[in-house]
Amino acid sequence: MTLTQGGEWLPMAEIATIQQRGWERQRAHVLENSAFYQTLWNGVQPPADLRDLAKLPLSDKAGLRLSQAEHGPFGNYLATPRATAVRLHRTSGTTGQAMNLALSAHDCRVTEVVGGRSHRAAGLTADHTVVHCLNYQMWMGGLTDHMTLEQTGALVVPFGVGGTELLIRTILEVGINAISCTPSYPAVLERVLETRFPGIMPRDLGLKIGLFGGEPGLDDPALRNRLRETWGMEARNANYGVSDVLSNFASQCEHDTRLHFLGMDVLYPELIDSESTDVIPISAGVRGELVLTHLERECQPLVRFRTGDIIEIDETEPCQCGRHGFRFRVVGRSDDMIVVRGLNMFPTMVAAVLAANSSLLGDYRIILDQPPPFDVLPLTCELARGVADEPGLAQRIEADLKRNLGATARVTLVPHGTFPVTEGKTKRVIRSYE
Numbered sequence: 517m518t519l520t521q522g523g524e525w526l527p528m529a530e531i532a533t534i535q536q537r538g539w540e541r542q543r544a545h546v547l548e549n550s551a552f553y554q555t556l557w558n559g560v561q562p563p564a565d566l567r568d569l570a571k572l573p574l575s576d577k578a579g580l581r582l583s584q585a586e587h588g589p590f591g592n593y594l595a596t597p598r599a600t601a602v603r604l605h606r607t608s609g610t611t612g613q614a615m616n617l618a619l620s621a622h623d624c625r626v627t628e629v630v631g632g633r634s635h636r637a638a639g640l641t642a643d644h645t646v647v648h649c650l651n652y653q654m655w656m657g658g659l660t661d662h663m664t665l666e667q668t669g670a671l672v673v674p675f676g677v678g679g680t681e682l683l684i685r686t687i688l689e690v691g692i693n694a695i696s697c698t699p700s701y702p703a704v705l706e707r708v709l710e711t712r713f714p715g716i717m718p719r720d721l722g723l724k725i726g727l728f729g730g731e732p733g734l735d736d737p738a739l740r741n742r743l744r745e746t747w748g749m750e751a752r753n754a755n756y757g758v759s760d761v762l763s764n765f766a767s768q769c770e771h772d773t774r775l776h777f778l779g780m781d782v783l784y785p786e787l788i789d790s791e792s793t794d795v796i797p798i799s800a801g802v803r804g805e806l807v808l809t810h811l812e813r814e815c816q817p818l819v820r821f822r823t824g825d826i827i828e829i830d831e832t833e834p835c836q837c838g839r840h841g842f843r844f845r846v847v848g849r850s851d852d853m854i855v856v857r858g859l860n861m862f863p864t865m866v867a868a869v870l871a872a873n874s875s876l877l878g879d880y881r882i883i884l885d886q887p888p889p890f891d892v893l894p895l896t897c898e899l900a901r902g903v904a905d906e907p908g909l910a911q912r913i914e915a916d917l918k919r920n921l922g923a924t925a926r927v928t929l930v931p932h933g934t935f936p937v938t939e940g941k942t943k944r945v946i947r948s949y950e
Contacts, residue, residue, distance in 0.1 A: 518812045519626050523781035524633050524839045531780045531840065538811030539566040539784065545595060546817050552583050552593035553819055562819070566784060569809060569820060570795045574788070576822040580760065581613045589616045596620060596814050606654040607759050617656065617759060620814040626782055627660055627763055631755075632667025633778040634767035635696075637839065638754035639725055642669030646694035647687060649701060650730065652676045656763045657730060661755060664764055665696060665727075680708045687721050696727040696755070699734055700879075700942050702743060719748040729755025729764070731942055732864045735773070735845055738871040739878065756846065758823045760816075761808050766844075771836040774843040782812040790826065790850045798842060803828040805850055824850045826862065852945045854882065856890045856923040863944050866895065869920045873913060875903050879935045882945045893917070893925040901932045 518538030520526065526534070543562050546553050556573055563571055583591035590598070601618035619627065640646060646665055652658030658676065665672045673692060675683055684705065686692065702718070709716055726749050733739055734753040743751040756766035756775050765779035777785060787796040787804030796804040806825045810817045831843040848862025855861070863882065871878050879898045884890070897913065899905065910927040917925040 518781050519629060520781045521629075524637070524776070524778045524841065526781070526840060527834075528780075528840055534781050535784055535811055536566050538782070539569075539809075540564070542809075542811050542813065542817060542819075545814075546819060549595035550593050550817065551587075552579070552591060555592075569784065570786065572820050574793060574807065574820045574822050575818060577615075577760070577824065580615060584616060585613065590618045590816065591616075593816055593818070594618060595817055601815050603659075604654070605656045605660065605759070607656070615760065618815040622814050624660075624663070626812050628663045628667055630762060630779045630782060631661065631664025631757070631764035634756070634764045635665055635670075635727060635754055636668045637767045637769045637776060637778065637837070638727055638752035639750070639770055640665065640668045640670050640694060640727060640754070644668075644670040644694040644725065645673065645690060645692045646670045646696055646727065647673040647675050647683065647692045649675050649677060649683065649695060649697040656757075656759045657755075660763045661696065661729075670694070680704060681712055684708060684713060684716075684721065687723070691722070693722055694725045694727065695723050695749075696729075698730045698942070699728045699739065699751070700731060702726070702747060706746070718746050721747070723747055723749045725749055726751045727754035728752065729757075732846065732848070733867060735864060736868055736871045736878075740773075758806075758808065758825070761810065761818060761821060761823070769835060769837040769839065772831075772843060774830050774845055776835060776837075776839050776843055777841040778839065780841045782810070784809040784811055786820070787827070787829070788822075790853075798829060798832065800829060800832050803847060826850055826853070854884070854890060854893065854945070855888060856893050859921070859923050861893060861921065861923055865921055866893070866917070869917050870897060870913070873916065874900065875909060876900055876913070877932060879942075880944060881935065884945070884947045884949065886949050891924070893923050894928075895925050896928045896930060898930055898935050899932050903932065905929045905931075 518534050583593055600620045602621050603619045603624055605617040607615040648662050650657040662674055728734055740751045753768045755764050757764040766775040766777050786807040788807055790805045796802050806823045806827050808821050809819050826847045827844045828847050829842050829844045834840050848864050852863055853860055870876050877898045877900045881896045883894055910929050913927045914925045
């Protein structure tokens with residue numbers, strides 16, 4: 517077994533040895549039991565040395581979807597007897613066919629231990645009572661993330677989504693001091709407090725730490741400052757994962773807002789150029805699409821799996837907190853990238869510009885009503901509370917976007933409260949032509 521208690525503290529030389537041993541076992545398991553990869557590799561023997569992994573072809577979500585459609589419910593990349601699986605999760609299917617995820621008892625244990633590293637790094641301890649407000653209805657973020665929260669020793673309240681008034685009463689009555697949710701959910705709580713609990717301010721709830729995931733946005737210092745000023749809590753990016761791979765394997769710590777990659781003993785990361793698929797060596801300052809290989813997976817092991825996430829690596833040296841592994845930021849998703857006259861635009865880049873404008877709430881939608889190519893970026897922005905549209909405001913925002921991103925935008929302003937606030941993930945790129 518490659519899973520190492522305290523693996524996030526190990527130096528990279530030791531991790532490399534653990535990874536190689538893990539690959540040797542995983543390679544044999546996949547080669548013998550995964551019909552999916554037997555077909556994909558087409559008789560090519562996977563290399564014995566993990567450093568030669570790039571000789572194998574990439575796998576991706578489209579291939580997994582096709583596999584499950586033809587070999588339901590788990591696809592022919594299920595590498596164990598069905599009886600080995602003890603838990604089924606399902607992805608939301610917001611970007612295509614919903615996927616069935618099978619985990620063995622061992623897979624569940626690995627998931628919980630590595631996820632626990634993430635929440636612990638973000639500051640959750642046995643002194644906290646944390647309410648978990650993600651969807652428990654088969655989604656990986658519900659039950660599985662609940663179990664990773666328990667790994668820290670914290671008292672976990674399994675609340676889920678919906679019933680926001682009950683949630684507020686529960687926080688006050690139980691003395692909850694931490695919350696696990698999406699970054700957009702505090703805005704929902706604020707609206708309910710304002711309309712249903714007059715006189716109670718967000719700070720009065722006593723939340724000291726927010727463990728956020730599932731959506732972009734926390735790279736924006738303005739959002740963090742707003743949450744600190746409004747709620748009196750520290751906002752931590754505590755839950756980065758890829759459902760098909762591992763639900764949570766990266767988090768920030770108290771010293772650094774960038775994500776620490778905390779699963780090096782059970783995952784082998786690569787970076788590639790999304791267009792050419794050439795491998796980009798992992799080093800400080802590089803950007804590319806994250807590709808992951810399981811080193812410790814029984815039911816549905818993946819090899820050289822394209823996550824679709826574009827990340828930028830900022831640091832490869834150990835952090836002040838003592839954790840090893842590289843630190844990175846998620847720039848966007850390859851399927852959310854919009855090319856405007858040759859410029860690659862990601863929603864996170866747009867959000868950073870909008871957040872600097874006090875006239876805006878920060879919520880927005882990029883509504884694409886025709887297929888590419890795109891000459892302009894069509895952007896609908898919500899005004900901040902108490903701010904009215906005024907002549908020239910949209911043009912000033914367009915100028916800010918042009919100056920910071922180089923792209924021409926067409927900005928439409930809508931009143932505060934136009935966009936619904938949700939408890940789940942907020943989709944900001946809408947391709948209405950699909």
